Amino acid sequence: MKCKICKAPAAVALKSHNAAFCPDCYKDFFARQVARGIEGQKLFTRDERILVALSGGKDSLALMLELARQDYNVTGLHIDLAIPGSSAAARGVVERFCAKHGLKLLIKDMAAEGLPIPAVKERLHRPICSACGKIKRHFFNKVALDEGFDALATGHNLDDEAARLFSNTLRWDTAYLSDQGPLLPGEHGFARKVKPLWRLTEFETANYAFLMGIENHYAPCPYSPGASFTVLKGLLQRLETAMPGRKLDFYQGFLARGRPVFARREAEEGVELAPCPQCGYPTSSGDLCGVCRIREALRGE
Ligand code: SF4
Ligand code: ZN
Numbered sequence: 029m030k031c032k033i034c035k036a037p038a039a040v041a042l043k044s045h046n047a048a049f050c051p052d053c054y055k056d057f058f059a060r061q062v063a064r065g066i067e068g069q070k071l072f073t074r075d076e077r078i079l080v081a082l083s084g085g086k087d088s089l090a091l092m093l094e095l096a097r098q099d100y101n102v103t104g105l106h107i108d109l110a111i112p113g114s115s116a117a118a119r120g121v122v123e124r125f126c127a128k129h130g131l132k133l134l135i136k137d138m139a140a141e142g143l144p145i146p147a148v149k150e151r152l153h154r155p156i157c158s159a160c161g162k163i164k165r166h167f168f169n170k171v172a173l174d175e176g177f178d179a180l181a182t183g184h185n186l187d188d189e190a191a192r193l194f195s196n197t198l199r200w201d202t203a204y205l206s207d208q209g210p211l212l213p214g215e216h217g218f219a220r221k222v223k224p225l226w227r228l229t230e231f232e233t234a235n236y237a238f239l240m241g242i243e244n245h246y247a248p249c250p251y252s253p254g255a256s257f258t259v260l261k262g263l264l265q266r267l268e269t270a271m272p273g274r275k276l277d278f279y280q281g282f283l284a285r286g287r288p289v290f291a292r293r294e295a296e297e298g299v300e301l302a303p304c305p306q307c308g309y310p311t312s313s314g315d316l317c318g319v320c321r322i323r324e325a326l327r328g329e
Pocket of ligand 1: 109145156157158160161249250251252253
């Protein structure tokens with residue numbers, strides 16, 4: 029097979045785009061998709077400071093590298109969850125990656141914050157992932173606002189977004205459907221959140237990461253539940269194999285015609301947010317936010 033652009037031997041074939049590319053033309057293709065994702069949804073500009081959440085996985089590292097290559101003003105943020113056997117490996121990958129490419133990096137250490145995930149797990153006596161997600165979102169938001177960044181970028185790709193949309197739709201969760209998308213404006217004490225890889229699949233991002241020599245992080249979290257998302261992603265992949273391009277159509281159709289309807293409805297119903305009396309994080313409960321409640325639970329030991 030030959031590259032669609034320069035006719036050199038192809039390295040990556042993409043059915044959904046009915047095309048194959050050599051390594052260099054593939055990197056250009058990836059860059060164009062990221063640029064279209066940013067400009068099409070007006071996510072951010074080159075004058076703005078972007079904080080990129082770096083988990084150590086290939087998606088967030090690929091995002092950081094491509095934004096830097098496109099001259100965006102990026103700084104990485106890694107949250108060290110202090111989970112034995114996985115956090116040190118993830119942190120090492122992120123630190124080596126940023127040092128290699130000369131990229132700015134901030135680290136937030138949950139052990140130093142008094143919130144190491146194993147201690148939270150021990151204390152809560154319930155599945156840890158929802159509390160862990162809450163803690164990560166809290167600190168991503170806090171660092172973005174405290175350090176004056178214009179937006180917080182995450183490495184969610186089309187597979188993540190389509191699976192989340194599928195899951196929200198199966199439950200007709202109108203609150204989540206109203207604010208799912210590549211751009212969540214900053215308001216009510218929340219930083220602007222953006223997902224520049226929303227047009228690219230896991231496969232496409234993995235190919236870019238491989239061609240760019242991005243080191244892979246092989247130590248998965250020992251608490252990983254093997255989530256239901258894996259099932260939904262598998263179903264969507266079968267659909268994509270039978271009907272190439274359908275995954276992007278599903279998500280883009282939602283952004284153009286579904287989300288505005290749900291967003292209007294939620295705005296009419298309006299949820300009141302107030303700052304947490306302890307840390308200032310926005311909360312709908314009128315009381316302590318989720319992370320301050322976790323801190324209280326840990327103190328009560
Ligand atoms: Fe946190 Fe769960 Fe992810 Fe582990 S698998 S890092 S506990 S959200
Ligand atoms: Zn709080």
